[in-house]
Structures are given as C-alpha cells and as structure tokens.
Amino acid sequence: MASTQALYEELLDSWRKAVLLGSVQNQLGWDEQTYLPPGGAAHRADQMSLLAGIVHQQLTTPRLGELISALETADKPPGSNGLLDANLREARRRYDRLTKLPTRLVEELTRVTSLAQQNWVEARKKSNFEMFRPWLEKIVALKREEAAALGGGDGVGNGAPYDALLDDYEPGAKSTDVAKIFASLRAALVPLVRAIAGATKRPDVSILTRYYPKAAQAEFAKAAAAAIGFSFQDGRLDESPHPFCSGMGPGDCRLTTRYDEHHFPGAFFGVLHEAGHGLYEQGLDPKAFGTPVGEAASLGIHESQSRMWENFVGRSQAFWKHFYSQAQTRFSEALGSVPREAFYAAVNDVHPSFIRVEADEVTYNLHIMIRFELEQQLIEGQLKPADVPAAWNEQYTQSLGITPAKDAEGCLQDIHWSGGMLGYFPTYALGNMYAAQLFQTARKAVGDLDAQFAKGDFVPLRTWLKDNVHQLGRQFPPGKLVERITGQPLSHEPLVAHLKAKFEPLYGL
Numbered sequence: 001m002a003s004t005q006a007l008y009e010e011l012l013d014s015w016r017k018a019v020l021l022g023s024v025q026n027q028l029g030w031d032e033q034t035y036l037p038p039g040g041a042a043h044r045a046d047q048m049s050l051l052a053g054i055v056h057q058q059l060t061t062p063r064l065g066e067l068i069s070a071l072e073t074a075d076k077p078p079g080s081n082g083l084l085d086a087n088l089r090e091a092r093r094r095y096d097r098l099t100k101l102p103t104r105l106v107e108e109l110t111r112v113t114s115l116a117q118q119n120w121v122e123a124r125k126k127s128n129f130e131m132f133r134p135w136l137e138k139i140v141a142l143k144r145e146e147a148a149a150l151g152g153g154d155g156v157g158n159g160a161p162y163d164a165l166l167d168d169y170e171p172g173a174k175s176t177d178v179a180k181i182f183a184s185l186r187a188a189l190v191p192l193v194r195a196i197a198g199a200t201k202r203p204d205v206s207i208l209t210r211y212y213p214k215a216a217q218a219e220f221a222k223a224a225a226a227a228i229g230f231s232f233q234d235g236r237l238d239e240s241p242h243p244f245c246s247g248m249g250p251g252d253c254r255l256t257t258r259y260d261e262h263h264f265p266g267a268f269f270g271v272l273h274e275a276g277h278g279l280y281e282q283g284l285d286p287k288a289f290g291t292p293v294g295e296a297a298s299l300g301i302h303e304s305q306s307r308m309w310e311n312f313v314g315r316s317q318a319f320w321k322h323f324y325s326q327a328q329t330r331f332s333e334a335l336g337s338v339p340r341e342a343f344y345a346a347v348n349d350v351h352p353s354f355i356r357v358e359a360d361e362v363t364y365n366l367h368i369m370i371r372f373e374l375e376q377q378l379i380e381g382q383l384k385p386a387d388v389p390a391a392w393n394e395q396y397t398q399s400l401g402i403t404p405a406k407d408a409e410g411c412l413q414d415i416h417w418s419g420g421m422l423g424y425f426p427t428y429a430l431g432n433m434y435a436a437q438l439f440q441t442a443r444k445a446v447g448d449l450d451a452q453f454a455k456g457d458f459v460p461l462r463t464w465l466k467d468n469v470h471q472l473g474r475q476f477p478p479g480k481l482v483e484r485i486t487g488q489p490l491s492h493e494p495l496v497a498h499l500k501a502k503f504e505p506l507y508g509l
C-alpha cells in the first residue's frame with residue numbers, strides 16, 4: 001500500500017492541476033470584462049464552458065475521492081502538524097459539494113442562471129418584476145433542490161437548507177448564528193440611522209460632484225493603492241463596467257474600477273476596496289498556491305480586508321491628514337478652497353437610500369439583512385417569489401424608513417439572485433463585522449494606527465494583516481480564524497463601537 005506521504009502528494013498534485021486550470025478560467029474572465037471585443041463574446045463563452053467542464057472533472061474524479069478517504073483514515077506522518085488535516089478538511093468539503101450534486105442539476109442551474117441574468121438585465125431596465133418572476137421561481141426551485149441534495153446545513157441532514165447554500169461562500173457558517181448576530185446589529189443600527197437622519201448638522205456633498213478629471217483620478221487612486229502596499233509589480237489596475245479584483249496566482253493580481261468625472265468617491269474608494277482584496281491575494285503564501293488551503297479563507301474574510309482599507313482606513317480622519325493636500329493639488333478646481341474637515345464629512349455622508357452598492361458605512365448592513373431574511377424565506381418556502389416585491393418594500397420601510405417607488409430601485413437591483421447566488425449576501429455584513437473586530441485587535445497589537453496613517457505609514461497594519469490573516473489562507477474556517485486572532489468569537493460590538501465613535505461626532509449627536 002502506498003505511504004501516507006505518497007497519497008498526500010498525489011492528492012496535492014491533482015488539486016494543483018485543477019487550481020491552475022481554474023486560474024486560466026479567471027484570466028479569461030478578466031479579459032472578458034476588460035478588453036475582449038464584443039464580437040468575441042460567443043467564442044469566449046465556449047472557451048470558458050470547456051474549461052469549467054475540465055475543472056469540474058478534475059475535482060470530481062473517483063480517484064480523488066479515494067485519496068481523500070484513504071488519507072482520512074491513514075496514520076499521519078510525524079511532523080505533518082495541522083496542515084495535512086486542514087488540506088484534507090478543505091478537499092473533503094469541496095469534493096463532497098461537487099459530487100453530491102447530480103450533473104443534471106448542475107447543467108440546469110448553469111443554463112437557467114445564464115438565461116435569467118439576461119432577462120434580469122432587461123427586467124431591471126424596464127423596472128418590470130413580472131418579467132423576472134418566472135426566472136426567480138425556477139432559480140429558487142433549483143436552489144431548494146441543491147440544498148436538499150447537499151443534505152442541509154452540515155451535510156448529514158442537520159441544520160437549515162439555507163445553511164447548505166451559505167456554506168458555499170462562508171464555510172461553516174450557520175444561519176441561526178448569522179440571524180442572531182444580525183438581530184443584535186440591527187437593534188443598534190436602526191436608532192443610529194434614525195438619529196443621523198434627524199441631525200441638523202449635514203455635510204455639503206455637492207463638493208464631491210464637481211469636476212474630477214479622469215486621468216487625475218486614475219493617478220491618485222493608483223498612488224493611494226500603492227501607498228497602502230498594493231504591488232503594481234505583481235498586479236495591475238484596469239477599467240471595467242463592474243469593479244472587481246481577481247487573483248490569478250502568485251505575482252499576478254488584477255484590479256478594475258470605473259470612473260465618473262462628476263463623482264469623486266466612486267473610483268477612489270472603489271480602488272481602495274479592490275486593493276484591499278488585492279492585498280489579501282498578494283499576501284497569500286505563494287508556496288501554498290494550488291493546495292486546498294492555498295486560497296482566501298472565505299468571502300466574508302475577503303470582504304473584511306476590502307472594507308477595512310476602504311472604510312476603516314480610507315474614510316478616516318488620519319488617512320486624509322496625509323492625503324488631502326495631494327487631493328487638493330490634483331483637483332485644485334474642485335477642492336482648492338474646501339477645508340479638509342468639510343471633505344472628510346462629505347465622504348462620510350450617511351443617509352438612508354435604496355441602492356445597496358451606493359450605501360454608506362452605517363446603513364449598508366441593513367440592506368444586507370433585508371436580503372438575508374428574504375432569501376432564507378424563499379429557500380425555506382415561506383415566501384413565494386411572486387410576493388418578493390411587497391415583502392422587500394415592507395422591509396425597507398421598516399428598517400430604513402423609505403419605500404422604493406419602483407422595483408428597479410428595489411428587489412431588481414442586485415445581480416445575485418439571477419445568477420443563482422443565494423447565500424452570498426450575508427458575507428458582506430459578516431465582512432464588515434470581521435473588519436471591525438480585526439481592526440480593533442490590530443489597534444492594540446501595532447500601536448497608534450492613526451498616527452501611522454497620518455504620516456502615510458501603512459506598513460504596520462499591512463504586515464499585521466499579512467502575518468495574521470493573509471499568510472494562513474484557508475487553514476482555519478472563518479469563524480475560528482477570527483476567534484484565534486482576536487480571542488473572541490465574532491461579535492457585532494466592535495462594529496457598533498466604531499460607527500458610534502466615528503459618526504456621532506460627525507453629526508453632532
């Protein structure tokens with residue numbers, strides 16, 4: 001019989017091939033969003049689906065299943081520490097997910113979501129939910145089937161069906177825990193949002209829609225990304241309609257953004273956000289590339305990094321103490337006579353709004369909780385897709401005190417459901433809470449962050465994140481990772497404390 005070491009090496013070798021192929025897919029996906037001429041779209045779809053099929057095959061071969069099973073019961077070689085176990089845990093998780101789903105269901109989901117996305121684009125443009133309703137019905141039915149095939153939350157029939165979907169994005173997360181922490185967060189946020197809405201002190205946001213030339217925006221955003229430590233030797237920044245970050249592998253991480261010459265925050269904070277994702281990708285251990293634990297811990301942890309650099313760093317007083325004079329020089333027409341305090345207040349404007357992606361730091365999480373509740377009810381069969389618009393509007397009225405007048409600014413605004421991505425939304429709010437808790441610990445660990453930021457020194461924070469989060473990849477499930485670093489299970493309190501400390505003074509509360 002082959003030695004444990006030989007089996008392990010065969011597993012890693014096979015896994016690495018799948019990850020390499022997946023990175024080729026990523027590369028083509030990046031090209032599709034940035035430089036692909038429109039005429040090449042159909043050919044690109046053929047290339048992508050061929051690769052997707054090969055990757056799927058590579059990760060579902062019976063031999064891979066045999067290797068995982070054999071290693072699970074084998075005597076572990078001395079000195080293998082926790083890495084072998086972590087790789088096995090992740091390999092098992094992925095393999096089971098991929099092999100439990102019948103091929104028919106996977107193909108049907110791919111076909112339906114591709115058509116549904118096209119229909120969603122049209123339905124949103126026309127703000128016509130009825131156009132999208134049949135597609136949402138099909139998708140919800142298929143996702144319920146998927147959850148059942150995966151065996152509910154823990155794979156053996158325990159836990160809510162929704163947990164099986166959530167687990168795809170946030171390994172190990174349970175909807176009951178998420179619901180509990182969201183409820184605590186909501187209880188603290190709603191009064192804060194109301195108080196801010198009633199404040200008489202308001203920032204002048206018109207300064208942000210003055211003329212900001214595109215070339216200067218691009219240079220400034222690049223300079224800021226480089227300052228926080230994003231390496232342009234190992235990455236690039238391009239334009240795309242929807243901003244994203246794609247880590248191709250060691251030494252190659254791609255960011256994108258979009259520019260609006262009459263809206264400063266979009267591109268600037270967008271680039272800081274994507275660069276935060278990029279620092280995570282660039283901070284992964286290159287030697288672990290291609291192993292099951294060689295990637296980011298979860299979407300929630302990924303988002304914690306982007307939101308930390310975007311909001312906790314990029315929208316702080318200290319950050320602008322360093323960068324504001326540069327901004328004034330680059331955008332002298334728009335900002336030449338604007339005091340730093342007024343600019344700081346404007347980029348931290350808080351007001352209830354309909355569109356999630358434009359929401360501020362305080363109201364953002366309420367948008368997520370609404371989607372989380374609705375999609376749980378859809379998967380559990382308590383809410384019919386036809387009743388989504390009414391339920392959506394009622395939730396907005398209750399949580400944010402505003403009611404969408406049309407579905408384009410209500411339940412049709414996000415792409416996720418049309419793409420079959422149910423279970424994804426909670427990771428955004430979890431990311432904000434992870435960010436706050438990690439940032440609080442970083443403050444204690446690396447000294448006066450504000451003083452460092454004010455000098456333009458971001459090395460201590462970045463190094464701390466690299467050592468404690470990035471380098472570890474997927475060695476720990478997200479909840480455990482945060483508990484290991486901060487000494488506490490995830491709590492809503494650090495985020496609430498951060499928001500109060502920052503926004504009460506800003507709004508004179």
Ligand code: CO
Pocket residue numbers: 273277303306
């Ligand atoms: Co993000």
